[in-house]
Structures are given as C-alpha cells and as structure tokens.
Amino acid sequence: MLKINSWFVPRRTSNGATCVETMFTGDVVHVRNNLRRDAGTATFTYEEWGVFVASVKDGDYDV
Numbered sequence: 001m002l003k004i005n006s007w008f009v010p011r012r013t014s015n016g017a018t019c020v021e022t023m024f025t026g027d028v029v030h031v032r033n034n035l036r037r038d039a040g041t042a043t044f045t046y047e048e049w050g051v052f053v054a055s056v057k058d059g060d061y062d063v
Contacts, residue, residue, distance in 0.1 A: 009034055
C-alpha cells in the first residue's frame with residue numbers, strides 16, 4: 001500500500017541501519033537519509049522515480 005504524505009523506510013529494513021526514507025506526495029517523491037534528516041532531501045517527479053525503480057529492478061545498480 002502506497003503511503004501518501006508520510007515518511008517511511010523500505011520494508012526490508014530491520015536493524016535501523018542507514019537507509020533512505022521516502023515520502024510520496026500528490027506530485028513528487030521525496031527521499032532522505034534516515035540518520036541525517038537535516039542533510040537535505042532529494043525530490044523526484046513520479047516519472048523520474050519510476051525510471052529509477054525500473055532500473056533497480058533491471059539490475060542497473062549494484063544494490
């Protein structure tokens with residue numbers, strides 16, 4: 001289920017280690033470091049986010 005206007009961490013995160021938090025709003029996706037929230041937030045359009053997620057699923061990144 002997509003969480004709107006609420007920060008969340010990936011469901012595979014279990015130990016509180018450094019990872020990203022994501023927040024979907026009406027028109028953009030926000031991403032930040034969960035341990036350094038004051039370090040800034042990256043913002044993406046839904047189209048940009050979709051391209052990134054598809055690239056991860058296709059194995060374009062070593063994650």
